[in-house]
Amino acid sequence: MKKFEVYKNIRKRAVIFGLPISLFALMMVAILGSLLVIIFSFSFALIISILIFNAALYIGLIRITNNPQLFQIAKSFPSIISNKRNSGFDYGKD
Numbered sequence: 001m002k003k004f005e006v007y008k009n010i011r012k013r014a015v016i017f018g019l020p021i022s023l024f025a026l027m028m029v030a031i032l033g034s035l036l037v038i039i040f041s042f043s044f045a046l047i048i049s050i051l052i053f054n055a056a057l058y059i060g061l062i063r064i065t066n067n068p069q070l071f072q073i074a075k076s077f078p079s080i081i082s083n084k085r086n087s088g089f090d091y092g093k094d
Helices: 021-040 043-065
Strands: none
Touching: 021 043
């Protein structure tokens, strides 16, 4: 009798080839575009450069996925959290 393992990581994101769905779609669009360029070009150097570009794009996307702090510019939390209603009047220092 077969034994099936319970899938407990239901809250994790879906991943294809180590990339989230949106980055995988970006990678596939780049590959389709490069295939169109390869089909309509006859330059060997262009084909090699497209292959290198696709490999570099994949490596870059994997690094972005593994280290999302690379592009985080703003702070994740505000400096002040308040329930006060903002009336627009300035009464001085809060």
